[in-house]
Amino acid sequence: MPVMSSAELKERLARDLPGVLMPTRTRTPTSNGGEAAAGDGKTARPKRGEHAPVDLLATDDAVVYPDRLPEVARYVRDVLGYQLLSNITAVDYLVDGVIEMVYHFFHLDGGPELVIKTRVPRDNPVVPSLTDEWPGANLQEREAFDLFGVVFPGHPNLTRIYMWDEFEGWPMRKDFPKQGDKYFGESEE
Numbered sequence: 001m002p003v004m005s006s007a008e009l010k011e012r013l014a015r016d017l018p019g020v021l022m023p024t025r026t027r028t029p030t031s032n033g034g035e036a037a038a039g040d041g042k043t044a045r046p047k048r049g050e051h052a053p054v055d056l057l058a059t060d061d062a063v064v065y066p067d068r069l070p071e072v073a074r075y076v077r078d079v080l081g082y083q084l085l086s087n088i089t090a091v092d093y094l095v096d097g098v099i100e101m102v103y104h105f106f107h108l109d110g111g112p113e114l115v116i117k118t119r120v121p122r123d124n125p126v127v128p129s130l131t132d133e134w135p136g137a138n139l140q141e142r143e144a145f146d147l148f149g150v151v152f153p154g155h156p157n158l159t160r161i162y163m164w165d166e167f168e169g170w171p172m173r174k175d176f177p178k179q180g181d182k183y184f185g186e187s188e189e
Contacts, residue, residue, distance in 0.1 A: 003111055004080065006060045013062055017075060020068040022119065024059050063117045066101075066127045072116060073130050076105050083108045085130065088140040090148040092122070094174040099125045099148055120150070122173075129154035147172035 004012075013020055064072045076082045082105040091100040098119050105114040120127055129152035130137040142161040144150040149170035152158055160167065169176055 004114060006062060006115070009062050009114060009116075012080075013064070013072065013075070016079070017068070017071060020064045020072055022063040022065055024063050059117070061102075061115045061117050063119060066118045066120050069103075069116075069118050070128050070130060070133070073103070074133060076114060076116065077133065080114070082106060082114055085134040085136050086113070088130075088137060088144060090144040090150055090172070092148060092172065092174045094122070097122050099150060101127055101144065101150065103130075125150040127152055129158075131155055146170075149173065 010021060062072075073085070084106040086104045086106050088104075089102045091102060093100060099122050100117055100119045103116045103118075105116070118127060125148065127150055129141055131141065131152075132154065138156070139161065141150075141152045141155055142158060145152060145155075145158050146160045146162050147170060159165075163171065
């Protein structure tokens with residue numbers, strides 16, 4: 001079973017595909033068992049219900065520039081031998097103004113996943129489609145489009161998959177207005 005650490009992946013990407021990696025910092029363990037960014041002091045945790053910015057630079061995963069994602073995905077398949085793009089997930093970092101796309105790749109003969117991320121601004125979330133070379137990306141990209149508003153140029157059928165065509169907005173974004181007694185914000189009366 002092939003095993004590739006995040007650090008090894010980043011080294012290989014930096015060597016074989018110069019300029020694809022976005023700047024990051026490696027996380028280091030803290031004395032209380034959590035994690036902190038290398039070189040950072042302890043920071044106060046936000047109160048319940050408050051949202052604080054996330055240190056997006058503190059990650060062990062490979063974070064690539066969005067326009068280079070198809071090239072990296074081909075490299076993962078053709079050079080590293082990963083055969084399955086298992087899932088694509090969108091994460092909304094409201095306070096930071098970023099939507100992060102997370103891609104999990106696997107070998108069919110087993111082994112740990114390979115995680116690749118890319119980040120785009122919330123006000124212009126555009127990530128090239130991987131459907132031409134990874135057909136399994138089709139429905140998952142449509143889901144990210146439908147629920148988070150991420151646009152995937154090159155997608156063969158970028159239409160809503162859960163919400164109806166007339167629906168306005170992106171219901172999984174953290175600033176989407178919620179209604180009812182289980183949500184914060186005003187409810188219609």
